Amino acid sequence: MIESENILRILKETKEAIQQNDFSKLKDLSNQTIHSASISQDQDNISVAVTIYSIGKIFDRKDYKSMNGWDNFYKMLLDSLDKSIFYLEKKDLDKFRLNFSFLGKAINKISGKLKGYIEDVFEKAKISKASRIHEHGISLGKTASLLGISLYELADYTGSTGIAEVDLSRTVDEKTRIKLVEDIFK
């Protein structure tokens, strides 16, 4: 794992944010991991970014909290977060990874509609975080491969963002580019 100190800090702040009901902070924490994930492309960094963003989205939905299985989900979430922090402090990365996969296990134990909703949040979080990594200058193909998502999904999502509007993206004027097409069709 690259930048384990940074991940440790992020996880501790995530726990605090959950306990203080400061869910907007989760988005900020997730964004912080995206910068380092774009450079390191380390799977732990990426996994933390996706998970924290998902937790933020899940806690934003007040209606989820009244659904069957919520209490259990909340308990497992905090428990796994504690254990992940504990093993990261001990520098035991294998056990950290095992415990950080807490949400996968927690989701599987939830029954009913909540399970489907949370799975959906996680899938969408992957695409959203992928789009952020692409926005940082990593190609569409590389990003899709890092996040394990389809290029179709990523292209569709990025089309609704402002990525193409960035001034630096403009590399050749339109007249020149159109001429390339006209020339090859001659």
Next chain:
Amino acid sequence: MTSQKSIIFDASSLISLSMNGLYDELRNLKKNFDGHFLITREVKSEVIDNPLQIKKFKLEALNISALLDEKILELPECLGIFEKEISKKSGELLDNANSTFKEGDRTIHILDLGETSCIALSKILTEKGIKNIVAVDERTTRMLCEKPDNLKKLLERKLHTRINYDKIKTKQFQGIKIVRSSELIYFANKKDLTKLKGKQALEAFLYALKSKGCSISFEEIDEMIRLN
């Protein structure tokens, strides 16, 4: 060999066209092109083989697969260029692209094999004297080939850190002629090869392509409409 010219499609350009259902436009363009529309095996995996396993994108995969069956799209073997040659060059280019930009000692991996395979094929075709352009809708590959300095600035701006880059390595990517699905559809519209005709249709095509991932700005769309 029918002709000494080709258009190479990367996954992003085919995805923009496919998700907008512009298959007939692609067929009509091919009918009016005395050459080959090529995809590499890596791109085939990205737009056909892998999405065939995903129900949500199976239709797009099947439609592009049909284009391959009809020989609208072809593999480079049709020009006597085989996988081994492309893989070798792709590997070299991938190593170069992914070691060009650095944050301190850390290299930033910016491209994937699908994208570099298109550049590799373009270079091989050029070496063989076959005129070619590459249709790429995604931004990073285009910036690396056309303005690597802008890519450096973008990485610095987004990552909030100083980025160093090896200008010598970027020379391998210079001279690649890149267009997007937007310019191909612009041309198709101009030559009456689209089902929907006229300026209004052009505007609709360009916005639709943008919404499905073609990296074109609103300003560039306006410029294209003015040029029409």
